[in-house]
Amino acid sequence: MAFKGQQGQNNRFELQGFDQFIKAVQTMPDRMKSNAMRGIIAKNMKPISEAIKANTPIRKSSSYQGPIKRKRKDGSISTESMPMNLKKSIGVKTFGKGTEISGYAGIQKKKNDGWYGFFIERGTRNIVKNPFIARSAAATIPLATEHLTTDIKDYIVTNAQKLGLDAK
Numbered sequence: 001m002a003f004k005g006q007q008g009q010n011n012r013f014e015l016q017g018f019d020q021f022i023k024a025v026q027t028m029p030d031r032m033k034s035n036a037m038r039g040i041i042a043k044n045m046k047p048i049s050e051a052i053k054a055n056t057p058i059r060k061s062s063s064y065q066g067p068i069k070r071k072r073k074d075g076s077i078s079t080e081s082m083p084m085n086l087k088k089s090i091g092v093k094t095f096g097k098g099t100e101i102s103g104y105a106g107i108q109k110k111k112n113d114g115w116y117g118f119f120i121e122r123g124t125r126n127i128v129k130n131p132f133i134a135r136s137a138a139a140t141i142p143l144a145t146e147h148l149t150t151d152i153k154d155y156i157v158t159n160a161q162k163l164g165l166d167a168k
Contacts, residue, residue: 034101038094040155041103044148045092049105051136056087057120081116089114106133 070079091108094101107117123129 037101040151041101042092042094044144045103045105048137048140048144049090049092051140052133053087053090055132055136057130059083085112086114086117088112
């Protein structure tokens, strides 16, 4: 697959060998293609999650007395949170079925559940709005998108070459 471009008002590109590549890709199982895309998406979402982690507010307490336990009306414990739970819960997740793959960078439900991050991000009557996720993501998404495009192109070219096609 080779790209040829022409200078001028209307940039036109001609792909040579693209039909062969499409036929070869169509014969590959969907699971194989989706696993490759999951890896590429997760890799490119990582800088976004790292930026969110860097800007995550940490609960400061002058009189730290251990975990905060929230109780139900019957006295049983509904949730328990430690300082840094929110920061530790930030991560990347990819999901989807078949050929549609999506990625998410943000609060995850893991061992350290940062469930309360939603209230910090959006605010409540008692908590001032602090959109730390939106700020961090907005600053890193353009670069991540650029890298994602490059990684997908590189993946296609590399695998086209493995299939014996002239890809550049």
